[in-house]
Amino acid sequence: METKEMRAVYCDTLIELAQSDERIMVVEADLMRATGTMKFKEAYPERAVDVGVAEANLVGVSSGLSAGGKIPFAATFGCFASRRAFDQFFLSANYAKLNVKLVGTDPGISAAFNGGTHMPFEDIGLMRMIPGLTIVEPSDPVSLKALTKAAAQIEGCVYMRLHRKAVAALYEEGESFTLGKGKVLADGSDVTIIALGAILVPEALKARQLLTQQGYEAAVIDMHTVKPLDEELILSYARKTGCIVTAENHQTAGGLGSAVANFLSQTHPTPMAMVGIHDEFGQVGTQAWLAQHYRLTAEEISRKALALIKGRKE
Structure with a gap:
């Protein structure tokens, strides 16, 4: 693209x-x-x-x-x-x-x-x-x-x-978007990856490929609007896949992961994992180095997704 x-x-x-x-x-x-x-x-x-x-x-x-x-x-x-x-x-x-x-x-x-x-x-x-x-x-x-x-x-x-x-580009030119409504980039039945932004949405798609290689199908959602949150879409995939990984270029505290967890904890408690910044400050470095340092990667998303899938099956 x-x-x-x-x-x-x-x-x-x-x-x-x-x-x-x-x-x-x-x-x-x-x-x-x-x-x-x-x-x-x-x-x-x-x-x-x-x-x-x-x-x-x-x-x-x-x-x-x-x-x-x-x-x-x-x-x-x-x-x-x-x-x-x-x-x-x-x-x-x-x-x-x-x-x-x-x-x-x-x-x-x-x-x-x-x-x-x-x-x-x-x-x-x-x-x-x-x-x-x-x-x-x-x-x-x-x-x-x-x-x-x-x-x-x-x-x-x-x-x-x-x-x-x-x-x-992740989307074809002319694709329609609605504020408050997430976009399903890929369907799946084993785990849902809800990602945000130009860094983590592509990583979520790569993580899906890694999971597919191991025999699991991950749904990937581009949750471009954090507020208002697409609660209907989140709930439908929480019920469908039974576990969710959020991925964001932001602190997990207060960001997309917190928003999804806050909603699901009150409506449909679901096993979750969060990929993002975990109580750290920023620092100087290339974007690629920083992504590895803070584990904002496809490998980390797939690792946490696998742990959820296996835990749910057990």
């Missing part, structure tokens, strides 16, 4: 949206080149605002623009979008019931050489605590384009985790 740079797809999608909707705006905190939105500024200079290195102001300005009827897409590194500007996003945007689309770039280990200070493993956990907020993480260029459009169309705040680098 074709490989595309995610930030380029993000910018191109905003330009496409802006062509038919004059409310679409881009707001940045001195990171237009990093986010890839310079092309938007060139096309619509009057609808691109750079507030400088001031992330709280980024959200404040975006909230003001929203109150004035605009649809601002405000972007900065995920560590700043969540940790630094959390209070402003909570109160000025969400509590005020506005329409701000906040984009946190370089989630988790994709921050790579920017290191632990810039490596958000906790942003989903923080954002899940905000009432009514929609939380999205696309897994490929096709889902990014569709989910960016969907975010623009709904009324209300959205937090999107954006992997900036180039990744291969």
